[in-house]
Amino acid sequence: KKTIFSGIQPSGLITLGNYLGALKQFVELQEEFECYFCIVNQHAITVPQDPATLRQNMRNLAALYLAVGLDPQKASLFIQSEVPAHAQLGWIMMCTSYVGELERMTQYKDKSQGRGETIPGGLLVYPPLMAADILLYQAHYVPVGEDQRQHIELTRDLAERFNNRYGEVFTIPEIRTPKFGARIMSLQEPTKKMSKSDPNQGAFISMLDDPKLVEKKIKRAQTDSDNQIRFDKENKPGVSNLMTMLSACTGQSMEEMEQAYHGKGYGALKADVAEAVVNLLQPIQERFNNWMESKKLDDVLDDGAAKANQRANETLRKAEQVMGLSR
Numbered sequence: 494k495k496t497i498f499s500g501i502q503p504s505g506l507i508t509l510g511n512y513l514g515a516l517k518q519f520v521e522l523q524e525e526f527e528c529y530f531c532i533v534n535q536h537a538i539t540v541p542q543d544p545a546t547l548r549q550n551m552r553n554l555a556a557l558y559l560a561v562g563l564d565p566q567k568a569s570l571f572i573q574s575e576v577p578a579h580a581q582l583g584w585i586m587m588c589t590s591y592v593g594e595l596e597r598m599t600q601y602k603d604k605s606q607g608r609g610e611t612i613p614g615g616l617l618v619y620p621p622l623m624a625a626d627i628l629l630y631q632a633h634y635v636p637v638g639e640d641q642r643q644h645i646e647l648t649r650d651l652a653e654r655f656n657n658r659y660g661e662v663f664t665i666p667e668i669r670t671p672k673f674g675a676r677i678m679s680l681q682e683p684t685k686k687m688s689k690s691d692p693n694q695g696a697f698i699s700m701l702d703d704p705k706l707v708e709k710k711i712k713r714a715q716t717d718s719d720n721q722i723r724f725d726k727e728n729k730p731g732v733s734n735l736m737t738m739l740s741a742c743t744g745q746s747m748e749e750m751e752q753a754y755h756g757k758g759y760g761a762l763k764a765d766v767a768e769a770v771v772n773l774l775q776p777i778q779e780r781f782n783n784w785m786e787s788k789k790l791d792d793v794l795d796d797g798a799a800k801a802n803q804r805a806n807e808t809l810r811k812a813e814q815v816m817g818l819s820r
């Protein structure tokens with residue numbers, strides 16, 4: 494069986510973007526692959542987090558993994574900091590990387606903007622830690638949204654650099670992005686991606702938003718003034734984003750939608766998007782609430798950490814051995 498690894502940061506409430514870009518694919522992939530899905534809390538602390546909120550977000554994310562349909566019998570679900578090999582191989586990957594290539598990462602540039610002298614060091618070394626996450630499991634594929642493409646490219650470079658230097662230790666992973674929904678945009682600034690840490694609550698839909706709030710946010714989503722429903726990311730980013738969301742929820746193609754909404758206004762499109770999103774979220778939220786009340790949530794995470802530790806330590810030992818770190 495080929496292996497899959499992916500992770501999500503507990504840096505806020507998971508958004509519809511996280512779901513359509515990443516989580517939704519996880520559920521399909523667990524049937525065919527050996528899967529490791531991680532709650533990457535060490536990535537979350539690359540920017541300051543309130544401890545109580547972080548703990549709550551980790552629990553929410555674990556329950557959401559299960560609520561969207563991940564099956565702990567088929568996939569290992571675990572918390573990054575409970576598998577120390579991530580930080581250990583992370584350090585090795587930091588030593589394999591160059592400051593120049595890390596400074597070129599767009600996520601680093603975006604997140605360090607305006608921080609002057611106080612850019613957290615963790616923001617710069619986020620990608621080598623992410624490389625370690627993936628390489629520890631010898632993952633063949635990494636299902637992520639489009640925003641992570643550059644980090645996956647770097648992961649491949651670091652793995653190749655290491656293998657060339659010390660011998661074939663790591664599998665070179667490939668990115669896997671969905672056809673629709675790989676990049677869901679902000680509802681308020683549709684040229685920017687939807688982000689869970691966006692200070693503007695109206696810019697994203699959280700997986701836990703209630704139906705009224707979903708309707709309100711979609712109604713207020715930015716569009717344009719020509720009132721034509723046409724997929725054109727460049728000139729009509731807001732409308733195209735709504736169409737992408739609808740297509741990711743219902744499977745309709747852009748052509749089908751352009752025909753169906755011919756002569757109709759944005760109000761009709763928005764109402765249908767809201768309905769599709771509410772229908773998607775309702776059963777997930779019900780299962781989420783059940784998991785949050787269940788004592789089994791901790792058992793799932795304990796079990797996941799045990800399986801992940803086993804696999805990760807094998808790879809870490811190999812890497813340390815070829816580098817001369819072990820006795």
Ligand code: AQP
Nearest residue numbers: 502504510511514515637638675676677687688689690
């Ligand atoms: N807008 C998006 N559209 C599609 N996919 C997305 N992803 C994130 N935003 C979108 C995908 O979700 C997975 C988890 O992301 P992450 O938690 O590791 O961090 P991120 O990419 O930085 O996501 P956020 O929501 O923007 O978090 P913050 O605000 O904390 O930085 C990844 O597979 C990502 O591609």
